[in-house]
Structures are given as structure tokens and as C-alpha cells.
Amino acid sequence: METVRVALGARSYPIHIxxxxxxxxxxxxxxxxxxxxxxxSNPVVAKLYLxxxxxxxxxxxxxxxxxxxxxxxxxxxxxxxxERVFDSLLGARLGRDSVIVALGGGVVGDLAGFxxxxxxxxxxxxQVPTTLLAQVDSSVxxxxxINHPRGKNMIGAFHQPAAVIADVGALASxxxxxxxxxxxxxxxxxxxxxxxxxxxxEANIARLIARERGALTxxxxxxxxxxxxxxxxxxxxxxxxxxxxxxxxxxxAIETGAGHGAWLHGEAVAAGMVMAAELSVRAxxxxxxxxxxxxxxxxxxxxxxxxxxxAPERYLELMALDKKAARGRTRxxxxxxxxxxxxxxxxxxxxxxxxxxxxxPSASAAAAQ
Amino acid sequence: METVRVALGARSYPIHIxxxxxxxxxxxxxxxxxxxxxxxSNPVVAKLYLxxxxxxxxxxxxxxxxxxxxxxxxxxxxxxxxERVFDSLLGARLGRDSVIVALGGGVVGDLAGFxxxxxxxxxxxxQVPTTLLAQVDSSVxxxxxINHPRGKNMIGAFHQPAAVIADVGALASxxxxxxxxxxxxxxxxxxxxxxxxxxxxEANIARLIARERGALTxxxxxxxxxxxxxxxxxxxxxxxxxxxxxxxxxxxAIETGAGHGAWLHGEAVAAGMVMAAELSVRAxxxxxxxxxxxxxxxxxxxxxxxxxxxAPERYLELMALDKKAARGRTRxxxxxxxxxxxxxxxxxxxxxxxxxxxxxPSASAAAAQ
Numbered sequence: 001m002e003t004v005r006v007a008l009g010a011r012s013y014p015i016h017i018x019x020x021x022x023x024x025x026x027x028x029x030x031x032x033x034x035x036x037x038x039x040x041s042n043p044v045v046a047k048l049y050l051x052x053x054x055x056x057x058x059x060x061x062x063x064x065x066x067x068x069x070x071x072x073x074x075x076x077x078x079x080x081x082x083e084r085v086f087d088s089l090l091g092a093r094l095g096r097d098s099v100i101v102a103l104g105g106g107v108v109g110d111l112a113g114f115x116x117x118x119x120x121x122x123x124x125x126x127q128v129p130t131t132l133l134a135q136v137d138s139s140v141x142x143x144x145x146i147n148h149p150r151g152k153n154m155i156g157a158f159h160q161p162a163a164v165i166a167d168v169g170a171l172a173s174x175x176x177x178x179x180x181x182x183x184x185x186x187x188x189x190x191x192x193x194x195x196x197x198x199x200x201x202e203a204n205i206a207r208l209i210a211r212e213r214g215a216l217t218x219x220x221x222x223x224x225x226x227x228x229x230x231x232x233x234x235x236x237x238x239x240x241x242x243x244x245x246x247x248x249x250x251x252x253a254i255e256t257g258a259g260h261g262a263w264l265h266g267e268a269v270a271a272g273m274v275m276a277a278e279l280s281v282r283a284x285x286x287x288x289x290x291x292x293x294x295x296x297x298x299x300x301x302x303x304x305x306x307x308x309x310x311a312p313e314r315y316l317e318l319m320a321l322d323k324k325a326a327r328g329r330t331r332x333x334x335x336x337x338x339x340x341x342x343x344x345x346x347x348x349x350x351x352x353x354x355x356x357x358x359x360x361p362s363a364s365a366a367a368a369q
Numbered sequence: 370m371e372t373v374r375v376a377l378g379a380r381s382y383p384i385h386i387x388x389x390x391x392x393x394x395x396x397x398x399x400x401x402x403x404x405x406x407x408x409x410s411n412p413v414v415a416k417l418y419l420x421x422x423x424x425x426x427x428x429x430x431x432x433x434x435x436x437x438x439x440x441x442x443x444x445x446x447x448x449x450x451x452e453r454v455f456d457s458l459l460g461a462r463l464g465r466d467s468v469i470v471a472l473g474g475g476v477v478g479d480l481a482g483f484x485x486x487x488x489x490x491x492x493x494x495x496q497v498p499t500t501l502l503a504q505v506d507s508s509v510x511x512x513x514x515i516n517h518p519r520g521k522n523m524i525g526a527f528h529q530p531a532a533v534i535a536d537v538g539a540l541a542s543x544x545x546x547x548x549x550x551x552x553x554x555x556x557x558x559x560x561x562x563x564x565x566x567x568x569x570x571e572a573n574i575a576r577l578i579a580r581e582r583g584a585l586t587x588x589x590x591x592x593x594x595x596x597x598x599x600x601x602x603x604x605x606x607x608x609x610x611x612x613x614x615x616x617x618x619x620x621x622a623i624e625t626g627a628g629h630g631a632w633l634h635g636e637a638v639a640a641g642m643v644m645a646a647e648l649s650v651r652a653x654x655x656x657x658x659x660x661x662x663x664x665x666x667x668x669x670x671x672x673x674x675x676x677x678x679x680a681p682e683r684y685l686e687l688m689a690l691d692k693k694a695a696r697g698r699t700r701x702x703x704x705x706x707x708x709x710x711x712x713x714x715x716x717x718x719x720x721x722x723x724x725x726x727x728x729x730p731s732a733s734a735a736a737a738q
Contacts, residue, residue, distance in 0.1 A: 079448055090519040093689065118487065121514065121525045122605070145490065150459040156490045157526065236491070320462065 002217065004224040006140065007232040011160045015140060015224045019169035019213055022128055023052055025059035031126055031162040032057075034097030037065040038089055040112035041103040042072040045130050048173055053103055053128060065101070066092045070111060073261045077111050077146040077153075085115045096120045099162070105131035105178070106138035106265060110153070113144030117159035124162040131174055132182025132216070133266050135166040136189070136223035141231040141244075151318075152252050158236055166224075168216045181266025183208060183301045184247075188269060189223045191277075191294055192246035193230070195339030197222055198293070205300050243341040246333045247273030250307070250356070253318035257310040270303035271359060279355035280334040283347055290338055306361050312353040371586065373593040375509065376601040380529045384509060384593045388538035388582055391497055392421055394428035400495055400531040401426075403466030406434040407458055409481035410472040411441040414499050417542055422472055422497060434470070435461045439480060442630045446480050446515040446522075454484045465489045468531070474500035474547070475507035475634060479522070482513030486528035493531040500543055501551025501585070502635050504535040505558070505592035510600040510610075520687075521621050527605055535593075537585040550635025552577060552670045553616075557638060558592045560646075560663055561615035562599070564708030566591055567662070574669050612710040615702045616642030619676070619725070622687035626679040639672035640728060648724035649703040652716055659707055675730050681722040 001018040016027050037057055041050055046069055057065055068088045070081045089098070102112035102125060109127055116125035127139035145156025171179065186208075190197035200218070201208070207215035227244065234241040251272030255263055277294040280286035295305050307315075319330045331345040332352075370387040385396050406426055410419055415438055426434055437457045439450045458467070471481035471494060478496055485494035496508035514525025540548065555577075559566035569587070570577070576584035596613065603610040620641030624632055646663040649655035664674050676684075688699045700714040701721075 079452070083448070086517060086524060087519075090517060090523060114487075118483075118524050118526055120523060121512065121527055143490065148455060148459060150456075154459060154489060155455060155487050157487055158490055 002221050004221060004228055006160070006228040008160060008235060013161055013163050015164040015166060015228070017135075017166045017168065017217060017220050017224065019167065019217075021165050021167040022049060022170065023056050024165070025056045027163065027165050028057055028062070028126065029060040031099060031124060032060060032062050033099050033124060034095065035062050036094050036098040037062045037101060038068060038085075038092070038094055038098065039065045039101045039103050040068050040070065040085060040108060040115065042076070042108055043069050044072060045104040045108070049103060049128075049130060049170065053101065057101070066094065070108065072107065074107060074147060074152070074255070074265075075261055076107050079146060081111055082115055082146065085112070086119065089119060096123060098123050100125040101128055102126070102139075102161075103128045103130065105129065105134045109134050109139050110143070110145050110156070113142070113159055113161065114146055114156050117144050117157035122159065125159070127161045127164040129164065129166055130170040131178055132171055132220075133178070133185055134182075135168070135171070135220045136182060137185040137227065139164050139166065140224055140227050141241075142235065152255055160235075166220055168213055168220060171211060171216055177264065179209070179211070180301055180303055181264040183219075184266035184270040184273075184298070184303050186219045186223050187297055187301065188244075188246050188273060189226045191273065191335060191338060192243050192333070192341035193226045193339060194222070195337075197226070198297070198338050201297060202293075205297065209301065242331070242343050243333055246335070246341045247276050249319055249330065249332055250275040250315070253315045254307050254310070256318050257314055258308045263304075263308070267304050270298045271305060271307045274298065274305045274359040275307065275355050276333060277335060278358045279332060279347065279351060280336075282351040282355055283334060283344065285342075286335045286337065290335070293338060294335075306359050307356070309361050312356045312360075315356050316349065316352065371590050373590060373597055375529070375597040377529060377604060382530055382532050384533040384535060384597070386504075386535045386537065386586060386589050386593065388536065388586075390534050390536040391418060391539065392425050393534070394425045396532065396534050397426055397431070397470075397495065398429040400468060400493060401429060401431050402468050402493060403464065404431050405463050405467040406431045406470060407437060407454075407461070407463055407467065408434045408470045408472050409437045409439065409454060409477060409484065411445070411477055412438050413441060414473040414477070418472060418497075418499060418539060422470065426470070435463065439477065441476065443476060443516060443521070443624070443634075444630055445476050448515060450480055451484055451515065454480070455488065458488060465492060467492055469494040470497055471495070471508075471530075472497045472499065474498065474503045478503050478508050479512070479514050479525070482511070482528055482530065483515055483525050486513055486526035491528065494528070496530045496533040498533065498535055499539040500547050501540055501589075502547070502554055503551075504537070504540070504589045505551060506554040506596065508533050508535065509593055509596050510613075511604065521624055529604075533593075535589055537582055537589060540580060540585055546633065548578070548580070549670055549672055550633040552588075553635035553639040553642075553667070553672050555588045555592050556666055556670065557613075557615050557642060558595045560642065560704060560707060561612050561702070561710035562595045562708060563591070564706075566595070567666070567707055570666060571662075574666065578670065611700070611712050612702055615704070615710045616645050618688055618699065618701055619644040619684070622684045623676050623679070625687050626683055627677045632677070636673050639667045640674060640676045643667065643674045643728040644676065644724050645702060646704060647727045648701060648716065648720060649705075651720040651724055652703060652713065654711075655704045655706065659704070662707060663704075675728050676725065678730050681725045681729075684725050685718065685721065
């Protein structure tokens with residue numbers, strides 16, 4: 001078992017990483033408060049892991065947990081899902097000393113984390129991520145949210161988990177497409193923050209796709225270390241944390257433009273990274289050969305390097321609503337070099353159109369709409 | 370203008386108290402961030418004060434604010450109201466650097482504060498309370514929430530305002546019943562925390578009811594000082610802050626049991642304080658003569674000293690769901706003496722029934738149900 005610590009003063013917490021972690025009662029025990037627990041999951045994950053997590057919680061001294069299953073997919077990040085959660089928790093009379101366990105991927109983590117943030121003005125929660133994307137990214141850092149018809153993650157809270165229990169053994173059951181979507185976020189951590197991780201990925205991408213445990217553990221641990229350092233420095237994203245959004249400004253536009261659920265988050269971020277890299281080149285920050293490394297690594301992971309058929313103007317519209325828009329001006333996370341991202345707000349809109357077109361399936365047709 | 374400071378480190382903020390405060394551009398100016406502002410209010414308050422607040426905000430350099438009006442009354446503390454707020458804010462493309470102004474009473478403050486807590490994972494907000502209850506209590510301390518069919522304030526967040534602007538001049542337009550409901554919370558601050566305030570109230574209750582500005586300013590300032598000190602010590606109510614809930618465990622049961630909106634919050638707290646005082650006597654903590662002072666002061670303010678016709682068993686049921694219930698055990702805020710409240714969890718349930726009966730309209734009939 002390896003442990004990475006997120007240093008946030010009174011809100012510090014451990015990330016435990018290893019095969020079999022979700023069965024370890026000792027990892028849950030310090031965080032169980034009054035002993036009443038709700039596990040929020042989805043039907044697919046619950047079938048695979050709910051019994052094991054319930055057994056570990058019980059060994060750790062918890063009462064039999066209240067299980068609440070929500071749908072899978074982005075559309076589950078809705079107020080309707082939250083209401084089902086709250087009805088169950090209040091129905092079972094769970095008080096402020098209860099704990100919520102998020103068992104699943106990014107959707108369950110975002111939803112359960114937000115439920116924990118606002119249930120009775122906030123209860124602790126434990127992340128038990130079962131997808132690679134959740135293990136390397138979304139379960140760490142305390143960002144929780146639901147979606148709004150006008151945009152992704154528009155309603156939410158910063159609410160740090162009490163612990164993250166990342167069982168790389170659970171990745172064996174992950175559908176291929178979701179594994180690759182998770183790899184997109186590992187690639188993001190590399191290009192935005194750590195040239196060494198990029199080099200490691202270029203050498204080990206095949207082992208990662210083959211789900212070798214050593215490679216998975218390395219990718220999860222290194223991603224968590226990088227993210228933990230950034231979050232410790234800038235919990236609420238007033239500065240450096242925005243660098244973790246490399247590929248996400250375009251990515252969110254892709255997800256919303258294509259309709260929630262059509263693209264996996266990691267897929268949209270992959271195509272978004274290509275656009276951001278192309279924009280970095282056009283803004284004179286990055287060499288074309290370095291942008292080519294972004295594209296090449298994503299292609300080796302069989303991730304999309306082109307967005308859907310959305311007109312550039314529609315992208316601009318969608319991005320103006322992005323949460324990172326300051327005073328109506330869209331800010332972009334660009335690359336200054338491999339492993340070093342920076343936020344820029346002074347980008348000419350024509351360069352943005354060009355960068356989108358360079359990573360679009362039928363650039364000229366879309367631009368003409 | 371008088372200013373009370375809530376000392377919470379980086380989340381510290383001023384409470385400005387005085388006649389004409391809501392017209393003072395300088396009080397808003399330091400908190401306007403990117404200059405985009407949404408004012409959340411209700412139709413009655415907006416008619417009286419929205420133009421003045423808009424003028425002050427504009428003088429302070431804000432763009433013309435987006436106004437969102439929600440219904441009046443507890444039923445407005447709903448997800449449906451929040452959705453209307455979010456639709457307006459997203460429709461106007463307000464970003465993370467926007468500010469929300471809560472213009473109204475406790476309902477608007479709780480709703481707008483919660484909207485600010487979760488809009489794009491949190492934006493700052495300014496409380497401009499226009500009722501006595503909001504000025505002496507709910508606008509200070511960062512408790513925000515909406516209601517759930519199973520209980521009041523079940524969904525919410527701790528989100529401190531950036532500033533509170535309490536204009537006692539606005540109390541001139543307050544309906545008599547709401548003025549008295551606000552006085553209930555001043556009385557609560559006295560009995561729970563400050564014997565001197567109780568003595569002052571016993572001497573000055575008539576001036577307060579007559580809305581003398583000097584008396585109103587004293588009541589607001591002293592209440593804010595008392596509350597600020599408690600909140601600074603225990604922001605998230607893990608200890609001492611619970612003392613501010615004197616009368617509230619019974620009070621919430623009254624509000625829910627009578628149906629949201631039938632009783633004003635302050636009215637329910639008034640009857641709840643009589644029950645809590647009676648329970649304090651029965652638990653051997655308080656002299657009957659001291660409990661009589663609670664009842665006498667409330668009667669002089671024409672506040673209810675008896676609950677509605679709800680059976681004691683129904684109270685017990687409703688209180689078990691109270692957020693203050695720890696491990697299924699209802700905790701009570703009782704008086705050890707005038708001006709000194711304490712939390713107790715070891716109270717015999719029969720004493721609770723007796724205390725409820727002692728402050729019920731037809732005790733024997735209700736108990737027999």
C-alpha cells in the first residue's frame with residue numbers, strides 16, 4: 001500500500017493506493033465518526049464492489065450502511081439524483097455525524113461529494129474511486145458538482161474528502177473505453193506539470209493499456225502526487241490549480257456541445273489538449289514538434305485527437321460560459337513547454353478559431369455554418 | 370455607523386449597523402470583485418429598497434445588477450427557487466468573479482447565501498438584511514440552507530458573507546408581526562448568552578416595540594457582538610455555537626409540525642424557548658422564577674408562549690430528525706441560569722414530554738392522541 005498526503009492543514013487527508021485497498025477496514029476506521037454510513041454508488045459498480053466495501057466498513061465498526069444507487073453517466077449529476085440521495089439519508093435518519101462513501105467513478109464521486117458538502121450543511125465523505133479517471137484525478141482535490149443545462153459542473157462546492165482509497169485492482173473490471181479516458185488525465189498531468197511523467201508515459205503507455213499493476217500504481221501515485229502538490233498550494237483555484245484544467249476549457253465545450261454523455265470526459269479532454277497545444281503553438285509559446293508529442297501520445301492511447309463536428313463559433317459561445325471566464329474574457333491553459341502549463345487571457349480570438357479548426361473533423365464545413 | 374467584526378481569519382468580515390446603511394456605496398465597494406452583481410430579493414422588499422441598493426452599487430462601481438425575485442416565506446427556501454436563481458445568473462453569464470447581494474429577511478438571506486455557496490462552487494455574497502430577525506441573527510454567521518419536506522434547513526452550507534449591511538432604518542417598514550418575531554431572537558441571545566442584555570430588554574422592550582432607532586441599534590449591535598464572538602470560536606457548530614440554538618430544537622419541531630409558513634421562525638423559537646426553559650427547570654438546572662422571566666419577557670413582546678396543538682409524541686418524532694441529533698439522541702440547549710445556556714444529551718424523555726405539555730394549548734387532549 002502506498003500513501004500520498006494532501007497537505008491542507010485541518011483538512012489534510014491521505015490517498016491510499018494499492019491492489020485490495022478497498023477491502024482494508026483500517027483505511028476506513030479513522031473516518032467513521034458516529035458509525036452511520038451511506039454508500040453512494042451506481043448499479044454496475046455496486047454489483048462488483050458494494051458487498052466488499054460493506055464488509056470492510058462493518059469490520060471497521062460501522063453500522064450496516066445505507067446504500068443509494070444512482071444512474072451511471074453525466075446525466076446522473078443532477079438535482080434529481082441528489083434528491084434521491086437526500087430522501088434516503090433523511091429517511092434513514094442519518095445525522096450530521098454520519099459519513100458518506102462515494103463508491104464509483106467521477107460521476108459518483110462528484111455527486112456523492114456534493115451531497116456530502118450540503119447534507120445538513122456538510123458531512124465527511126470517503127472517496128473509493130473505481131475508475132482510472134477518478135483515481136488519478138477527480139477523487140482528489142475536493143471539487144464536487146452537479147451539472148446545469150447551461151453548463152457542466154456549474155453548481156457545486158469545494159469539499160475535501162476525509163480519505164481516498166484507490167484500489168488499482170478495481171481497474172481490472174473497467175471497460176476499455178473508460179480505461180483510456182482515465183489515461184487522458186494522466187497524460188494531462190504530464191504535459192501540464194511534469195516532463196518526466198510524459199517521458200515515462202511515452203515509454204510505458206503499452207503497459208498501462210495492458211493494465212499491468214505496477215504501471216497502474218505508478219500512474220495513479222504520480223498523478224496524485226502532482227495533483228496533491230497543486231491543491232495544497234491553491235485549494236480553491238485562484239491561481240496555480242487552474243493549470244490542472246489543461247485541455248478542459250475546450251474539453252468542456254466538447255462535452256456540452258456534443259450533448260452530455262456522448263463523449264466521456266477524458267475523451268473530450270484528449271481532443272481539448274490537442275486544441276490547447278495547437279493554440280499554444282499559434283500563440284508563439286510552444287514548438288510544433290512539442291505539440292506533436294501531445295497528439296502522438298494520445299493517438300498511442302487510442303484517444304480522440306479531433307473534436308466533434310461543432311462550428312468554431314459554437315465553441316466560443318460555450319467557452320464564454322466556462323467557469324474559468326474572468327470578466328467575460330475566456331482564459332486558456334496553454335503549454336510553455338512540455339511539463340509547464342500557464343494561464344493566458346490575452347489570446348486573439350482568431351487564433352482560437354484556428355486551433356479549433358486544426359483539431360476538428362471537417363474544419364471548413366463547420367466554420368462555414 | 371457602527372461596525373462589529375466577525376473574526377474568522379481569512380473569512381473575517383464586518384457588520385455595518387446604522388440608519389441609511391444600505392445607501393452607502395463605500396460599504397459595498399470593497400467587496401465587488403469583477404463588478405458583476407446579482408441582487409436576490411422578494412417582491413415586497415424589492416419594491417421598497419431595490420432601487421436604492423442598485424443606486425448604491427452603481428455608485429460603488431458595479432455594473433447594473435441582475436435582479437432575481439423569489440417568493441416570500443419559508444416555502445421559497447426550495448430547490449425550485451434556487452433553479453430560478455441559477456437560470457438567471459447563468460443566463461446573464463455571471464462568472465466566478467461575480468457577487469451576490471441578499472436583500473431581504475432570513476428567507477432571502479438563507480436562499481441567496483446558499484446560492485452563493487454553490488454557484489460555480491462558490492462566489493462571495495453580501496447580506497443586506499431588512500428584517501429585525503435577519504439583522505440580529507440569520508445574516509451573521511454563514512449558515513445558509515434550503516428546506517426539505519422532511520425537515521427545515523436540511524440542505525445547506527456554511528458560507529460566510531463578505532459583509533453584512535444592516536440598515537435599522539429599513540425596520541420602519543417591517544410588519545408588526547415580523548418585528549416581534551425578530552425580538553424573539555434578541556431575547557434568545559440574552560437568555561442564552563448575556564444576562565445584561567436580558568436586563569436591558571426587561572427595561573427597554575417597549576422602546577424596541579415602538580421602533581426607537583437608538584433601541585433598535587443597541588439590540589442589533591449587541592446581538593451581533595454576541596453572535597460574532599460565538600461564531601469566531603466555533604464556526605461550524607461543533608461546540609459552543611450550538612448554544613445559539615436555544616429554543617430552536619422545539620422551535621423547528623413547531624415550524625415543521627404546524628406546516629412550513631404557519632408560524633414565523635421567531636414565533637416558533639419563542640414558544641420553543643418556553644419549552645426549553647420548562648425542561649431546564651424539570652432537569653433541575655434552573656429555578657422556576659428564572660423560567661418565569663423567559664415567559665414574562667416574551668409575553669411583553671406579544672410573542673407566543675405556547676406551541677400549537679401538536680401531540681408531545683409528534684414533537685419527539687420531529688426532534689429526532691433535528692440536525693442537532695447526535696447518534697440518534699436528541700440534544701437540548703438548556704439554561705443553567707439567565708445568560709448561560711448549555712447543551713445536554715442525557716435528558717429523560719418523560720421530562721421532555723412534560724415540558725412540551727407545560728407550554729401546549731391543550732396539553733391533556735394532545736397527550737391523549
